[in-house]
Amino acid sequence: MLATIGLSAVAMTTIVGLRYLLASGAFAWATKYKRPGLYRGLSSQIKREIGWSLFSAAIYGIPAGIIAWGWQQYGWTRIYEDWAAYPLWYLPLSVLLYLFAHDTWFYWTHRWMHIPRWFRLAHAVHHASRPPTAWAAMSFHPIEALTGAIVIPFLVLLIPIHVSMLGLVLTIMTVMGITNHMGWEIFPRWLVHSHLGHWLITASHHQRHHERYQCNYGLYFRFWDHLCGTDRGLSEP
Numbered sequence: 023m024l025a026t027i028g029l030s031a032v033a034m035t036t037i038v039g040l041r042y043l044l045a046s047g048a049f050a051w052a053t054k055y056k057r058p059g060l061y062r063g064l065s066s067q068i069k070r071e072i073g074w075s076l077f078s079a080a081i082y083g084i085p086a087g088i089i090a091w092g093w094q095q096y097g098w099t100r101i102y103e104d105w106a107a108y109p110l111w112y113l114p115l116s117v118l119l120y121l122f123a124h125d126t127w128f129y130w131t132h133r134w135m136h137i138p139r140w141f142r143l144a145h146a147v148h149h150a151s152r153p154p155t156a157w158a159a160m161s162f163h164p165i166e167a168l169t170g171a172i173v174i175p176f177l178v179l180l181i182p183i184h185v186s187m188l189g190l191v192l193t194i195m196t197v198m199g200i201t202n203h204m205g206w207e208i209f210p211r212w213l214v215h216s217h218l219g220h221w222l223i224t225a226s227h228h229q230r231h232h233e234r235y236q237c238n239y240g241l242y243f244r245f246w247d248h249l250c251g252t253d254r255g256l257s258e259p
């Protein structure tokens with residue numbers, strides 16, 4: 023049993039690590055064409071970002087591997103495969119529930135990590151990227167990585183989700199994690215500066231967090247930042 027749990031954890035770590043290298047690599051490559059020279063002089067920082075990110079991949083992979091094993095062996099989770107198990111309207115709702123729950127957890131743990139003593143211990147690694155690059159998406163100290171790694175494994179035990187919608191949540195998590203650190207805005211101006219954009223977090227919003235530190239703590243939505251008065255708008259290009 024221990025061997026199969028271990029195997030599942032190693033497999034998940036490999037998947038998370040490869041997903042990081044491929045996705046960050048693709049956006050770093052796009053940056054070369056879209057914003058030539060943006061990462062000039064950052065090669066030693068990028069090496070550190072990749073190192074921390076691969077270490078984080080193991081921290082993400084282990085709980086994910088254990089939960090995936092428990093799901094396959096004992097049906098631990100509320101992940102379902104039968105499209106008819108819940109009404110169709112629940113599919114988009116489940117995605118929103120996962121994103122909102124993750125965003126809420128992220129906002130409050132992120133604020134906690136900006137208390138100076140916790141910042142030095144757990145969050146300084148992430149802010150050592152100045153400015154962050156597409157490779158910084160998982161550049162976390164192990165304590166910060168652990169706070170992120172337990173979210174989805176915990177949620178799948180509680181909130182029913184179709185396996186394909188879980189795939190969508192993980193894709194959004196990966197893409198937004200990278201694009202928010204990429205150093206340039208990939209979303210069109212009409213969206214970023216719209217009423218909808220007022221509630222959504224993209225690179226222009228998170229870039230300002232990396233510039234000013236004490237604001238813009240959210241992950242996907244600006245809901246908590248607006249509610250708690252920590253939203254300082256968008257970074258000027």
Ligand SMILES: [Zn+2]
Pocket residue numbers: 148154203228232
């Ligand atoms: Zn960041």
Ligand SMILES: [Zn+2]
Pocket residue numbers: 132136145149231235
């Ligand atoms: Zn921060």
